[in-house]
Amino acid sequence: MSNPAKQRTEVAASTLELLHSEMVEYTTNDSKYSSHKEKAYTVLEDMGFKVGIRLGERLTRDKGRFADNLDTIKFICKDFWSECFKKNVDNLKTNHKGTYVLHDSKFTYLTRLSLSTPEETANAAKNHVVFSCGIIRGCLSSLGVEAFVTAEINALPSVLFKVIEISRQ
C-alpha cells in the first residue's frame, strides 16, 4: 500500500462502469425484487455502504482527523470524489443545520447512459445513482457522521446528492 506511484497497478476505468451497470441490471431485474423496486435499491445501497466504509478508512490513512462535520463533507467533495469519480464536486450547499447538497454536473455513471427515449433514460438513471449514494453513506459513517443520502436527477447527467445528518437528540 505504500507503493510509489509507478508501482500502482491500474485497471481500465471502463471496466468499473460496465461492472456497475451490470450490478444495477442484476439487482433490479432479479425476480425476487421485480415487484418491489425498493428492495433492489436496498440491496444496491447496502453494497455501496460496505464499499464506502472501507474506502473511507483507506483514504483517510495519512490525513489527520477532521475537526467537524463540514470538514468531513469537504473531504468527501474533493479527495473522495476524485478517487471514486475522477472529478471534484461542482457545488456544495449547506443550511448549516445538518443538510448538505452536493451538485455534480457530469456524474460519471450517467454520462454514457442512453436508452431508446429520453423518458426511459431518465427512469433508468434513478437506478444508477443508488450505489453511489451507498458509497457516500458508508464513507461518512466510517468517519463518524451518520446520515441519509438521497439523489435527485433533474437534468441528465447532473445529479444532486442530498446528505441529511441524523442528529441524536
Next chain:
Amino acid sequence: MPAAYFVIVGKEDCPLYELEFTAQGRKEDQSQLKQFILHASLDVVEELQWGSKELFLKSVDKFNNFSISAYLTAGYVRFLILFDGERKSDDSIKQFFTEVHELWVKIQLNPFYELNATIDSPSFESKIKQLVNRYL
C-alpha cells in the same frame, strides 16, 4: 522486550485485538489489572480527541508505574498500548502505531472481514509481533 499490553478498540468501545508481552522469565499475574487500566484510560482518550487533530496522542495516562500511549484513526478506532515501567521514545511508538494503522486498513479492506468483529487472523498476529520486536 519490555512488558507491554497492546489493544485495538473499535468504535463501539469493544476490544478487537489484544496482545500481551512479558519480559522474559517473569510470570504475568497482573493481566486483569492492565486490562482494567486500559479501559479506564479510554475516557481520557475521548476527552483528548476533541482537542487535537493529531492522530497520535502521546502519553495519555499514568497509573503507578504504568504509562499509556494512544493513537486515534480517522474512523475513531483507538490503538492503546500500556507500558510497565520503562517506555520507549515517542518517535518509535509513533512509528509502531503508523505501521499498525497500515495493517489495520488492510484487514478492513478484506470483504470477508465483518466490521467491528475481533481480528482472528494469525498472519496479522505474527506481523504485529514482528513490529513489536522492531520498534519496542
